[in-house]
Amino acid sequence: MTAHPLAAVFPLLTAGQLDRLSALAERTTIKKGSVLVREGHHADTLYLITDGVANLIKNLAEAEIVVAEIPGGELIGEMSFAGNFPATATVTAATDIAALQIDKAKLTALLEGDAALGMAVFRSIASTLSRRLLQITERFAFLRV
Numbered sequence: 001m002t003a004h005p006l007a008a009v010f011p012l013l014t015a016g017q018l019d020r021l022s023a024l025a026e027r028t029t030i031k032k033g034s035v036l037v038r039e040g041h042h043a044d045t046l047y048l049i050t051d052g053v054a055n056l057i058k059n060l061a062e063a064e065i066v067v068a069e070i071p072g073g074e075l076i077g078e079m080s081f082a083g084n085f086p087a088t089a090t091v092t093a094a095t096d097i098a099a100l101q102i103d104k105a106k107l108t109a110l111l112e113g114d115a116a117l118g119m120a121v122f123r124s125i126a127s128t129l130s131r132r133l134l135q136i137t138e139r140f141a142f143l144r145v
Helices: 015-022 078-083 104-112 115-144
Strands: 026-030 035-037 045-051 054-060 063-070 090-093 097-103
Touching: 015 104, 015 115, 045 104, 078 115, 097 104, 104 115
Parallel strands: none
Antiparallel strands: 026 097, 035 090, 045 097, 054 063, 054 090
């Protein structure tokens, strides 16, 4: 049996909840160089990269700096979705990308109608954000040594 593609980023969801979430997801191909999320703008879509790599780019002092590479299996747009604030960085396709995209408004409506699903999705997003913050904290600690 093949693992559900959304299971890795939403590990707290049951099979039935994953199916409900999957019903909102659309497969898409994003060409190399395309922008998925633009810094300073509200993201209206969540992306799960299933194949390919994206670059996380921060604009600092009129220079674009690639802060991180985002590999397959990672979620993009979750910070803007969870916090309802503009994206803090731009994400572009470093390669051609295959992804699942979920419309933010449709996801919000689904989660508002199912408290258990909403809690599981937000706990999964919080776990992802916590893991990333831990990685950043470890990098800063290494740089200070």
